[in-house]
Amino acid sequence: MLLNSVVIILREVLEAALLISLFLIFSHLLNISRSWLIRGVVLGMCSALIYAYHTEPISQWLDGAGQELTNAALELCVAVLLLVFNTRIIFHRQGAKKNPALTYSLLMFCVILVITREGSEMLLYLYGFTYVPRQFELALIGSVIGAGIGLSISIILYYLLGNLPTSLLAPTGVVIMTLISGGMVSQATKEFIQADILPSQQPLWDSSSWLAEDSVTGQLLYALIGYEATPGLIQVLFYSSSLIIMALVVTVVLWRGNATDSQKKC
Amino acid sequence: MNLIIKSLPDDLLKKAFRTALVGVSLALLLLITATVNAETQVMELEIKNHLFNPAELVIPANTKIKLLIYNRDPSPEEFESYELNREKIIIGNSKGFIFIGPLAPGEYPFFGEFHIQTALGKVIVR
Incomplete structure (x- = not known):
């Protein structure tokens, strides 16, 4: 029990916690205030509460789909926001001053969306135990331990990545964020199927x-790169297309940045 | 020269984006019309006292099934299966459905994530 x-709880917390530790590293790099974390988590928990409370009517929408x-929409939004965030990191590396307020809200919305989906599931899980008082306490203790382990893993990631030299950090971050967004697209595809x-x-x-x-490594890879043991063709196609789109966007942004640079020099 | 380089990606990007959008929507439309035409068999599964009934669901091979899941308990349950790649929350005293198959013959375990000790079952494909 x-x-x-x-x-x-570890499974639910891990995905959000890993993303948040990446965001924390990059908001430091991009000189953005980290207060999006508190706002994102609080607003995310509020919207998770609303989603959990209305799960039944939401489930009945669109002939039961x-x-x-809703989950697919949340996942796709996160994937798109990560794509935009990646271009922000590159712009910053190129020394372009891009609206920091936009990047700030981007991070905040990403956290809200991720917590809405994962948080509502956690709330429903815990709510189920309010019917059996003694079990509720046990479930709560277990949840705290699970959340603790999830946070610890993300803190390890934070320090592992945070200690990378700056020149390596940006490309590593872009690659990890690309893989996470690929995982989001793959999850959304699963919802559609x-x-x-x-x-x-x-x-x-x-x-x-x-x-x-369902192994620990499997769960970690699921959260980080969207690992599936038995994916269908469409899922693999959508996953790889999202990676290709991300690579294309990154290339175009880099290319244009270089073109502008050389123009300035002329 | 630099001006050409700078203006090129913009045009290319717009064109590529438009083509991709048309391509994706056409593909989706084709897929949707293809799935709508298929006749789908409905099967029922019940959750009661955190147990699945029937715990073993026998379905024919290579057939798409609409699986109606009734949760007769007051507490929510999450139908989940790694083998089937399915995951859905069914609120207490309500129902929901998921589509499974077409599947190759074999056994596909599923479980209620919120009561994993008792809520166990499997889909047997013959």
Whole structure:
């Protein structure tokens, strides 16, 4: 009982916590105030509460596909925001002064969206135990431990990445954020398949014997790069297209930056 | 020369974006019309006292199934399966559905994430 809570909450917390530690590193690099964290978390918890409270009517939307489409929309928004954030990091590296207020709200909205989805699930999980008082306490203790482990892992990531030299940090961050946004797109694709908006297919491969999705490493890779043991063709296609789009955008931004640089020199 | 370089990506980007948008929407439309035409079999699954009933769901191979899940408990449950790649919250005393299949013959375990000790089951594809 206690252990289950640890695992469930760890899974939910991990994704948001990893993203937040990356954002913290980069807001330091981009000289942006870190107060988006508090605002994002508080507003995110509020909207998670609203989402959790209205899960039933939301599920009934659009002929019963409301939950899938809402989650997919949240995931796709995060993917797009990460794409924009990546271009901000590159602009900054090129020395261009881009609106810091926009980057600030971008980070805040990203945190709100991620916490809305993960937080509502946690709240519903805990709410289920209010029917059995003694278990609720155990579930709560387990949740605190799970959240603690999730936060610890993200703190480790924070210091690991934070100690990289600045020249390495930006490319590493861009790559990790690209992979996370690919994972978001892959999750959204899964929602569309579940709601039968995209067709379900036989898995393209099965790597579950090699690395199970429910193992600790599997969960960590799921949060970081959207690892799936048995993905379908569409999921793989959408995942890789999102990576290609991100790579294209990054290339264009870099290319134009260089063109402007050489123009200035002339 | 630099002016040309600078103006090129903008045009290219717009064109590429437009083509990509048309391509993606066409592909989605094709996929949606293809799935709408298929006749879908409906099967039911019940959650009661944090147990799945039936705990073993036998479905035919290579067939799409609409799985209606009733949660008869007051507490919420999350239907989840790594093998099926499915995850859906069903609030207490309500119902929801997910689509599964077409699947290859085999066993696909699923569980209720919120009551993982008791809420266990599997889809058997024959």
